[in-house]
Amino acid sequence: DQQVKQNSPSLSVQEGRISILNCDYTNSMFDYFLWYKKYPAEGPTFLISISSIKDKNEDGRFTVFLNKSAKHLSLHIVPSQPGDSAVYFCAATRPQTYKYIFGTGTRLKVLA
Amino acid sequence: EPEVTQTPSHQVTQMGQEVILRCVPISNHLYFYWYRQILGQKVEFLVSFYNNEISEKSEIFDDQFSVERPDGSNFTLKIRSTKLEDSAMYFCASSERTLSDGYTFGSGTRLTVV
Numbered sequence: 627d628q629q630v631k632q633n634s635p636s637l638s639v640q641e642g643r644i645s646i647l648n649c650d651y652t653n654s655m656f657d658y659f660l661w662y663k664k665y666p667a668e669g670p671t672f673l674i675s676i677s678s679i680k681d682k683n684e685d686g687r688f689t690v691f692l693n694k695s696a697k698h699l700s701l702h703i704v705p706s707q708p709g710d711s712a713v714y715f716c717a718a719t720r721p722q723t724y725k726y727i728f729g730t731g732t733r734l735k736v737l738a
Numbered sequence: 739e740p741e742v743t744q745t746p747s748h749q750v751t752q753m754g755q756e757v758i759l760r761c762v763p764i765s766n767h768l769y770f771y772w773y774r775q776i777l778g779q780k781v782e783f784l785v786s787f788y789n790n791e792i793s794e795k796s797e798i799f800d801d802q803f804s805v806e807r808p809d810g811s812n813f814t815l816k817i818r819s820t821k822l823e824d825s826a827m828y829f830c831a832s833s834e835r836t837l838s839d840g841y842t843f844g845s846g847t848r849l850t851v852v
Contacts, residue, residue, distance in 0.1 A: 662843075667846075668846075669831070672842070715781060723794060724786035725794055725796070728780050728782070730780040
């Protein structure tokens with residue numbers, strides 16, 4: 627039962643352009659969402675989060691958008707840099723739980 | 739910057755053996771977690787631990803698994819009688835308060851069962 631889905635396993639973007647990573651979820655009880663970035667041989671690193679009471683959260687070059695009616699969130703990276711090349715995971719959680727449900731990840735490659 | 743430290747980075751074990759994966763969470767964090775990632779698959783929740791007891795566990799976390807905080811700093815995951823399908827990256831994580839803080843993950847232990 628894949629409650630959090632990242633349908634694009636990979637994405638290539640030119641340096642300086644916008645990267646858009648997408649995530650869909652099925653559980654309407656989810657109320658908090660995060661994006662993590664993962665480099666090879668390292669653990670996931672927290673990037674940005676958004677609560678279900680918001681539809682946008684911005685932190686520097688990173689913006690997360692949440693469309694609750696569509697059960698869809700996206701991460702925008704502008705401008706993309708080669709150092710952004712990594713696997714990006716979205717994760718979601720609901721009230722009264724201690725766990726996050728992760729998506730399968732999207733491998734972003736930013737081309738110089 | 740504070741880190742979550744995991745040892746060993748790679749463990750190879752014979753099928754049927756017991757392994758202990760070790761983690762040192764960030765010192766002022768109160769919530770501890772184990773996740774795993776089978777190669778090419780998603781990161782899966784195993785267990786959360788708070789106030790010296792399991793607060794939540796997944797269906798994966800059966801009697802083969804146990805967690806312990808043997809002292810004030812270490813957090814361990816024990817896997818008894820390992821199986822080939824236990825081969826995965828195991829990530830420890832900790833958080834200071836609630837989930838809204840996000841986790842800090844360790845670099846993981848790659849467990850290979852042969």
